Amino acid sequence: MDILRFITAGSVDDGKSTLIGRLLYDSKNILIDQLEQLEKQTKNKEAGPIDLALLTDGLRAEREQGITIDVAYRYFSTPKRKFIIADAPGHVQYTRNMITGASNASLIIVLVDARQGVVEQTRRHSIIASLLKIPHVVVAINKMDLVDFSEEVYTKIVADYASVAEQLGLNDITYVPISALQGDNIVDASTKMDWYTGKPLLHLLEEVSIDEDINLTDPRFQVQFVIRPQTEDLHDYRGYAGKVISGVYRKGDAVTILPAGIETRISKLEIAGEEVSEIFAPQSATILLADDIDISRGDSIVNTNNLPTTRNELDVLLCWMDDKPLQSGNKYYIQHNSQLQRAIVKEIAYRIDVNTLEHQSVEGQVKLNEVVKAKIKTSSQLVFDSYEKLRANGSAILIDETSNSTVAAVLFI
Amino acid sequence: MSNHHLNYLEQLEAESIHIFREIAAQFERPALLFSGGKDSITLVHLARKAFAPGKIPFPLVHIDTGHNFQEALDYRDAMAASIHADLIVRKVEDTIKAKSLTEAKGKFPSRNWLQTYTLLDTIEEFKFDACIGGARRDEEKARAKERIFSVRDDFGQWNPKLQRPELWNTYNGRINKGENVRVFPISNWTELDIWNYIKHENIALPSIYFSHERELIVHEGQLVALSDFVLRESTDVIVTKRIRYRTVGDMTCTAAVESNALTLDEVISEITAAKISERGETRIDDRVTEAAMEDRKKNGYF
Numbered sequence: 001m002d003i004l005r006f007i008t009a010g011s012v013d014d015g016k017s018t019l020i021g022r023l024l025y026d027s028k029n030i031l032i033d034q035l036e037q038l039e040k041q042t043k044n045k046e047a048g049p050i051d052l053a054l055l056t057d058g059l060r061a062e063r064e065q066g067i068t069i070d071v072a073y074r075y076f077s078t079p080k081r082k083f084i085i086a087d088a089p090g091h092v093q094y095t096r097n098m099i100t101g102a103s104n105a106s107l108i109i110v111l112v113d114a115r116q117g118v119v120e121q122t123r124r125h126s127i128i129a130s131l132l133k134i135p136h137v138v139v140a141i142n143k144m145d146l147v148d149f150s151e152e153v154y155t156k157i158v159a160d161y162a163s164v165a166e167q168l169g170l171n172d173i174t175y176v177p178i179s180a181l182q183g184d185n186i187v188d189a190s191t192k193m194d195w196y197t198g199k200p201l202l203h204l205l206e207e208v209s210i211d212e213d214i215n216l217t218d219p220r221f222q223v224q225f226v227i228r229p230q231t232e233d234l235h236d237y238r239g240y241a242g243k244v245i246s247g248v249y250r251k252g253d254a255v256t257i258l259p260a261g262i263e264t265r266i267s268k269l270e271i272a273g274e275e276v277s278e279i280f281a282p283q284s285a286t287i288l289l290a291d292d293i294d295i296s297r298g299d300s301i302v303n304t305n306n307l308p309t310t311r312n313e314l315d316v317l318l319c320w321m322d323d324k325p326l327q328s329g330n331k332y333y334i335q336h337n338s339q340l341q342r343a344i345v346k347e348i349a350y351r352i353d354v355n356t357l358e359h360q361s362v363e364g365q366v367k368l369n370e371v372v373k374a375k376i377k378t379s380s381q382l383v384f385d386s387y388e389k390l391r392a393n394g395s396a397i398l399i400d401e402t403s404n405s406t407v408a409a410v411l412f413i
Numbered sequence: 414m415s416n417h418h419l420n421y422l423e424q425l426e427a428e429s430i431h432i433f434r435e436i437a438a439q440f441e442r443p444a445l446l447f448s449g450g451k452d453s454i455t456l457v458h459l460a461r462k463a464f465a466p467g468k469i470p471f472p473l474v475h476i477d478t479g480h481n482f483q484e485a486l487d488y489r490d491a492m493a494a495s496i497h498a499d500l501i502v503r504k505v506e507d508t509i510k511a512k513s514l515t516e517a518k519g520k521f522p523s524r525n526w527l528q529t530y531t532l533l534d535t536i537e538e539f540k541f542d543a544c545i546g547g548a549r550r551d552e553e554k555a556r557a558k559e560r561i562f563s564v565r566d567d568f569g570q571w572n573p574k575l576q577r578p579e580l581w582n583t584y585n586g587r588i589n590k591g592e593n594v595r596v597f598p599i600s601n602w603t604e605l606d607i608w609n610y611i612k613h614e615n616i617a618l619p620s621i622y623f624s625h626e627r628e629l630i631v632h633e634g635q636l637v638a639l640s641d642f643v644l645r646e647s648t649d650v651i652v653t654k655r656i657r658y659r660t661v662g663d664m665t666c667t668a669a670v671e672s673n674a675l676t677l678d679e680v681i682s683e684i685t686a687a688k689i690s691e692r693g694e695t696r697i698d699d700r701v702t703e704a705a706m707e708d709r710k711k712n713g714y715f
């Protein structure tokens with residue numbers, strides 16, 4: 001049993017909340033008291049005895065306004081997998097939330113309303129999926145009940161989406177016709193769409209192979225915290241605690257400390273204080289080195305035969321997430337995993353229209369929910385890979401020095 | 414390469430350890446809020462793993478409402494001593510006296526709300542900049558929306574509309590003076606994950622989590638332990654039953670479930686079969702209003 005983290009993209013109108021509610025309900029992850037509460041709250045009795053969409057309603061503030069203001073996380077499991085859903089609202093102004101939810105996702109469910117087909121919002125969600133390199137895409141064509149479960153409608157939408165996907169370079173796309181409201185092709189195969197030979201949605205989610213999404217070939221490790229017990233029996237113990245970002249490390253490996261460039265060997269590997277012969281992504285581990293070197297938080301320990309890029313001027317994509325706009329020339333903190341330093345946004349090359357992928361020139365400021373290509377300069381060397389190559393070592397955040405807010409997602413090019 | 418695979422508990426553990434190390438590195442004075450319940454016991458276990466072979470580099474803090482189960486307090490003291498942890502205990506009773514606070518009335522006078530005052534005073538007293546809590550997102554609607562690093566203002570208040578985006582595994586713990594961060598390293602665990610982990614790691618729990626005999630008041634279908642903290646009335650229906658606790662909070666706001674489960678395996682199989690969610694079954698306070706947790710969090714609650 002492993003964990004699949006996925007994001008659902010779509011607006012209320014696409015039936016996203018109903019779909020999530022349906023997944024939780026039909027996989028028997030909803031309990032009696034939650035159901036009772038739902039029955040009490042269900043006002044629209046035409047939709048059935050309970051309104052599944054209410055299951056994912058969060059705060060009172062949202063219920064009052066009938067909106068979703070933020071990413072919520074939902075949990076359910078089947079005997080095969082534990083699932084973590086990032087439930088992000090899909091309206092235009094919420095690009096920021098979708099990026100947040102997408103950043104940890106291995107899979108995205110793009111919801112398409114069968115009556116509407118591929119619309120601007122479908123494109124926007126797919127563009128974000130491609131920008132953030134979500135490895136697997138499931139296109140769920142919903143509300144099939146409202147188009148008489150028509151194969152023709154389904155086939156046309158599949159063809160339309162396929163051309164969008166090709167343009168965006170999205171891989172591993174699966175299509176499934178569903179009715180979230182009536183439960184068709186969610187957990188069990190629909191009896192009303194015999195023409196569909198694929199699996200119901202939950203089976204797709206249970207079976208998508210995600211092992212290869214973890215990079216085990218490029219060893220990357222950043223020091224989070226130095227463990228120095230300084231007790232009598234552990235007087236000289238100096239362990240570099242961190243997460244294996246990618247790859248595998250073995251005792252005896254020749255490693256280089258970056259950005260300093262010092263070479264040494266791994267003398268011992270530990271997990272939770274117990275010695276192990278190797279460590280691999282995404283384990284949290286502790287590395288001990290053969291030589292006494294001055295290493296601190298944020299330094300990278302990498303295999304000497306496989307080095308990442310080390311640079312202090314680089315091209316990035318910035319997804320702006322703050323109400324306060326970005327001004328070219330402003331200074332920020334950049335946090336890349338555990339490494340924090342200062343950065344200046346030097347020049348902004350162009351804006352990417354998240355509805356069309358068009359490049360547009362930028363005059364003046366970059367506002368909330370905009371994505372731009374820019375050049376940044378950092379105060380010291382940044383040790384990284386491109387996002388394209390290694391998602392987990394190719395991303396960072398920008399932090400406003402004065403408000404401490406996280407103002408941008410940074411993807412290294 | 415097939416042996417380079419983590420199962421779901423190992424993945425959750427790795428994520429939580431990563432979060433613990435971020436806390437220790439990013440904050441000057443973190444503290445782990447320890448209640449004696451299974452979630453905070455799991456937190457302590459994970460913290461030990463994160464910093465082994467060193468000690469946990471921050472204190473355990475218990476906000477003692479005075480309404481605790483004695484078993485949980487005994488467990489707390491024994492555990493802290495055995496791992497050489499610094500344990501700080503602050504009593505709600507003292508805050509009530511010092512600040513002339515008004516206690517809740519009624520049959521089950523909960524100090525749940527009042528403990529927020531003691532917590533905020535304790536944060537102030539020790540200048541804690543991060544408080545680590547065992548909340549899980551599967552527990553409740555408001556929690557489903559809260560970040561792993563949740564910034565609170567000078568009054569400890571949570572503002573759901575002004576949360577920082579939390580991307581990848583990058584945690585931004587930068588704060589201004591006076592603010593503090595509540596950190597929830599087991600956000601992504603479910604109740605069943607916790608139980609399975611406790612079993613896998615063979616973690617000891619207070620005895621009240623297992624079947625035992627107790628005198629109880631039957632109140633609106635819930636079983637509440639008879640204690641000095643509960644207002645007794647002549648109309649009370651008192652029963653003696655074999656029960657266990659599924660969550661451990663105050664004696665006034667935690668209900669028991671009937672059970673014969675004496676081992677972890679038996680507890681887990683009962684929970685797997687349970688048809689009522691954890692909060693609904695055992696927390697009396699959440700029944701008051703539908704938005705109870707949202708309100709408490711906005712006021713500085715964990």
